Structure formats: structure tokens, C-alpha cells
Amino acid sequence: MKGRDFLSLAIAISLLLAISTAEVLFEERFDDGWENRWVKSEWKKDENMAGEWNYTSGKWNGDPNDKGIQTSEDYRFYAISAEFPEFSNKEKTLVFQFSVKHEQKLDCGGGYMKLLSGEVDQKKFGGDTPYSIMFGPDICGYTTKKVHAILTYNGKNNLIKKDVPCETDQLTHVYTFILRPDATYSILVDNEEKQSGSLYSDWDLLPSKTIKDPEAKKPEDWDDKEYIPDPEDKKPEGYDDIPKEIPDPEAKKPEDWDDEEDGEWTAPTIPNPEYKGPWKPKKLKNPNYKGKWKAPMIDNPDFKDDPDLYVFPNLKYVGIELWQVKSGTLFDNILICDDPEYAKKLAEETWGKQKDAEKSAFDEAEKKREEEETKDDPVDSDAEDGDDDADDAEADDVEDVAESDSKEDPTTSVDDDVHDEL
Numbered sequence: 001m002k003g004r005d006f007l008s009l010a011i012a013i014s015l016l017l018a019i020s021t022a023e024v025l026f027e028e029r030f031d032d033g034w035e036n037r038w039v040k041s042e043w044k045k046d047e048n049m050a051g052e053w054n055y056t057s058g059k060w061n062g063d064p065n066d067k068g069i070q071t072s073e074d075y076r077f078y079a080i081s082a083e084f085p086e087f088s089n090k091e092k093t094l095v096f097q098f099s100v101k102h103e104q105k106l107d108c109g110g111g112y113m114k115l116l117s118g119e120v121d122q123k124k125f126g127g128d129t130p131y132s133i134m135f136g137p138d139i140c141g142y143t144t145k146k147v148h149a150i151l152t153y154n155g156k157n158n159l160i161k162k163d164v165p166c167e168t169d170q171l172t173h174v175y176t177f178i179l180r181p182d183a184t185y186s187i188l189v190d191n192e193e194k195q196s197g198s199l200y201s202d203w204d205l206l207p208s209k210t211i212k213d214p215e216a217k218k219p220e221d222w223d224d225k226e227y228i229p230d231p232e233d234k235k236p237e238g239y240d241d242i243p244k245e246i247p248d249p250e251a252k253k254p255e256d257w258d259d260e261e262d263g264e265w266t267a268p269t270i271p272n273p274e275y276k277g278p279w280k281p282k283k284l285k286n287p288n289y290k291g292k293w294k295a296p297m298i299d300n301p302d303f304k305d306d307p308d309l310y311v312f313p314n315l316k317y318v319g320i321e322l323w324q325v326k327s328g329t330l331f332d333n334i335l336i337c338d339d340p341e342y343a344k345k346l347a348e349e350t351w352g353k354q355k356d357a358e359k360s361a362f363d364e365a366e367k368k369r370e371e372e373e374t375k376d377d378p379v380d381s382d383a384e385d386g387d388d389d390a391d392d393a394e395a396d397d398v399e400d401v402a403e404s405d406s407k408e409d410p411t412t413s414v415d416d417d418v419h420d421e422l
């Protein structure tokens with residue numbers, strides 16, 4: 001073997017080693033056989049509210065052969081999960097990534113996924129099944145357009161306190177959550193970091209390290225008045241005699257005014273421009289002003305550090321659990337691994353390679369749709385809708401029930417928990 005060949009072999013091997021150091025716990029590209037890896041839950045089935053998944057690349061895509069799973073029925077609950085070898089992220093980086101495309105114009109619905117720990121009965125997986133991490137986009141109306149990152153700690157779901165906006169268009173986007181052993185995290189959208197920080201500061205997992213000293217009191221001689229009345233300022237003489245209103249000097253007695261019949265004419269009054277309100281002395285900067293008093297911060301006696309704050313010791317399932325008013329959300333390329341570089345490459349090889357073609361296909365589909373809409377006789381389309389009126393009314397009722405039901409969704413109760421704490 002020549003020296004150069006040996007060198008390239010050595011490089012090839014070291015590259016292979018570098019790549020193979022990434023531990024991939026779960027990677028789902030939804031190729032053939034995906035149905036053997038995923039378990040559809042029976043949650044909401046007896047109420048006929050469990051939605052069907054469509055195995056498809058969608059109406060527009062960058063590669064018709066690259067399929068994912070898409071919600072296909074409106075006003076339905078969706079719950080599906082897959083198992084992977086139990087994993088602890090102790091002393092390891094955890095990367096959770098997937099792509100999601102809302103082909104429907106999503107006005108209210110989630111596009112998030114969950115990681116679950118321990119033993120889970122996948123046939124019963126649903127909104128009440130405890131989870132460890134919930135991550136991904138959530139859209140509702142104009143106010144909610146965010147990336148959720150909920151961490152469960154000691155049985156309590158904790159929302160991220162920072163705002164992370166999500167994508168709202170009808171194209172594929174990749175969402176990545178990275179959790180490191182130094183208790184820092186990053187959230188990426190389309191391989192771009194959108195948020196990062198520490199578990200200590202960006203979630204309320206532990207009580208805060210310092211608190212305001214509850215024993216501290218504002219000293220009695222603490223002067224926190226920034227301005228004081230000027231003692232030199234005196235009320236001008238006659239100030240209080242200035243009337244608030246005066247007779248309108250412009251007003252004239254109407255010509256047809258009859259003093260005998262109408263009574264004596266008096267001019268209407270107008271606000272007096274000279275009147276400046278009750279007298280107040282000028283304000284001066286207080287020379288003794290000490291600033292607003294603040295209690296000094298002390299160490300919080302209730303704070304106890306947890307060096308394993310970032311650790312989820314028995315992650316075992318990945319699942320999608322959603323309520324959708326309008327279906328059309330497509331999930332693909334789900335990845336759980338310990339290497340952000342590996343995740344980045346996967347995103348580039350899938351979403352990155354296909355995004356331009358997908359955008360063209362989408363633009364094309366939009367053009368067609370618009371053409372058809374203008375072509376359509378509005379009377380005709382009304383008639384078509386008429387057939388469905390009964391169904392629509394029924395669906396609206398279902399929506400009401402389901403929406404109030406989804407208020408018990410853990411996501412919402414987390415909000416309540418957080419509010420209760422405040």
C-alpha cells in the first residue's frame with residue numbers, strides 16, 4: 001500500500017469513527033415498514049374522535065417519494081407513538097428533532113411532539129399520559145405562535161419562560177431541541193438557533209437561587225420622594241378669584257328673542273382660558289432623594305441545587321398527541337440522538353435539499369388554486385357547500401365539546417400551574 005493510499009484510508013477510518021460516535025437512539029424517515037415501529041393509540045376511538053393518519057408526501061413536496069405522516073381528518077384527536085431503547089442523557093447531549101409542515105392554513109393547532117419515559121401503554125397513549133419533554137410549534141389565533149419547550153421536573157410540567165416564535169407558513173420546517181450536560185439548551189428552527197440559555201434561568205424548575213431578604217425593612221429616614229413642592233413658590237394674589245367659566249363674548253342675543261316670553265337673555269358660558277385649575281406649587285428635585293428602596297438579595301434557604309437537573313434517566317418513547325380543528329400537519333424525519341452535528345446533517349440532507357423544490361411546488365399549487373377560485377361561479381360553489389351544511393353544524397358542536405376538552409390538555413394546565421405559582 002502506498003503512503004498516500006494509507007493516508008486516505010486513515011482519514012476515511014477516522015471520519016467513520018467521528019460519525020459513528022453519534023449515538024442515534026431513534027431515527028424515523030417513514031420509509032417502508034414504519035407501521036411496524038409505530039403504535040396508533042386507541043385514545044378517543046370509542047367517541048369516534050380519533051383521527052386517521054395519511055402516509056404521504058403531501059400536496060406539495062420536494063420529493064414525492066419522501067413520505068411522512070399527516071393528520072387527515074378535521075376535528076379529531078391524534079395519538080401515535082414509537083418505542084426506542086431506553087436512554088439516559090446523563091453526561092450526554094440530548095438532541096430531539098423533527099420536521100413539520102402545516103399544509104392546511106393552520107389557525108389553531110399543535111405541531112409538537114413528546115418524549116415519554118418509563119413504561120407506557122402505547123395503545124392508551126393520550127392527552128393525560130405523563131411525558132418528559134414536549135417540544136415543537138403551536139399556533140392558535142393571532143396570539144399563540146410559539147415553539148413549546150416543556151420540561152417535566154418532579155412530576156410538574158414547566159413551560160419555557162422565553163418567547164420562541166415558530167414558523168406559520170405552509171412549508172416544511174425543522175425544529176431542534178438540544179439539551180446539554182452543563183444544563184444549557186438551544187432551540188433551532190431550520191438549523192438556525194432561535195433561542196438558547198440555561199435550564200436554571202429559562203424555566204422555573206428549581207426555586208430561585210437568591211430572594212429578596214424578607215427581614216429587610218425600609219429605614220424610616222429613607223427618602224424615596226424624587227420631587228418635592230418648591231417651598232419658595234407662592235400662590236399669586238387673586239389666583240382663586242379667576243372663574244372657571246365666562247360668558248361667551250362672541251354670543252349675541254338672537255334677533256327674535258322676546259324678553260317677555262323667553263325671559264331675560266344671558267350669554268352661554270365657555271371655559272375661561274385664564275383658568276388654570278387649583279393652584280399647586282412648582283415641583284423641585286428632592287436633594288435628599290435616595291432612590292427607590294429595594295430589599296437586599298440573600299441566598300434562598302429553599303434553593304437546593306440539582307446537578308442532574310437536565311437528566312431524563314429513562315427516556316423510551318416518542319409520540320405525537322394532538323388536537324386538530326383543521327387537519328393537514330405532516331411530520332417527518334424524527335430524530336433522537338446525542339450529536340447536534342449529526343442532526344444538522346440530517347436536516348440538511350432532507351429539508352435542506354428539498355426546500356426549494358417544495359417552495360416551487362407550493363407556489364404552483366397556490367397559483368392553480370387561485371385560478372380555480374376566480375374561475376368558479378360563486379353561486380355554484382355555494383350550492384356545493386349547501387350539501388355539507390348539516391355536517392358542518394354537527395362538526396361545530398363537536399368542536400365546542402372538543403375545545404373545552406382540550407382545555408384539560410396538559411399544555412393548558414401547565415399554564416394554570418404557572419399562574420398559580422405567580
Ligand SMILES: *[C@@H]1O[C@H](CO)[C@@H](O)[C@H](O)[C@H]1NC(C)=O
Binds near residue numbers: 054
Ligand atoms: C393523502 O394525501 C394525499 C396527498 O395530499 C391525498 O391526495 C389523499 O387524498 C390523502 N388521503 C386521505 C385518505 O386523506
